[in-house]
Amino acid sequence: xxxxxxxxxxxxxxxxxxxxxxxxxxxxxxxxxxxxxxxxxxxxxxxxxxxxxxxxxxxxxxxxxxxxxxxxxxxxxxxxxxxxxxxxxxxxxxxxxxxxxxxxxxxxxxxxxxxxxxxxxxxxxxxx
Numbered sequence: 001x002x003x004x005x006x007x008x009x010x011x012x013x014x015x016x017x018x019x020x021x022x023x024x025x026x027x028x029x030x031x032x033x034x035x036x037x038x039x040x041x042x043x044x045x046x047x048x049x050x051x052x053x054x055x056x057x058x059x060x061x062x063x064x065x066x067x068x069x070x071x072x073x074x075x076x077x078x079x080x081x082x083x084x085x086x087x088x089x090x091x092x093x094x095x096x097x098x099x100x101x102x103x104x105x106x107x108x109x110x111x112x113x114x115x116x117x118x119x120x121x122x123x124x125x126x127x128x
Contacts, residue, residue, distance in 0.1 A: 006034075006035055008035075009035035009038055009039060012039060013038070013044075016039075016042060016043070016044055022045075023044075023045055023047075024036075024044065024046040025048070025049065025055065025057075025102070025106060026046055026048055026049075026055065027048065027049055027054060028049050028051070028055070029054075030048075031048050047105075047106060047109040048109060049105075049109055050109060057105075058070065058071065058072060059098055061099055061102060064095060064099055065095060066088060066095065067088070067089045067095050068087070068088055068089075069086065069089065070084065070085040071084050071086075072084040072085060072086035
């Protein structure tokens with residue numbers, strides 16, 4: 001896996017140094033990537049999907065006012081080799097839906113109380 005491109009990593013670190021809250025959720029196959037290790041070493045919290053299936057979401061929420069989404073991979077290939085697309089959305093109801101999805105995943109991937117069944121449906125194994 002190619003993971004996050006180093007140029008994006010630098011942009012994220014610069015924003016973090018300015019006090020911008022950065023939270024990332026990435027596919028577990030990227031957990032040992034160089035850029036993600038660097039981001040974590042600077043205190044950026046990154047959670048991983050912990051499943052055998054691909055984390056295929058590709059979106060960025062900025063200030064709860066804007067979403068960047070599409071097929072675009074934030075990788076070296078995405079920066080110019082692959083045919084990719086990205087759209088910028090400012091509609092509050094759409095931004096809110098993406099934010100809710102992010103929050104749901106953030107909470108889920110902060111615990112180990114889940115698994116996936118053979119149909120790739122989320123199965124919660126906790127009591128609360």
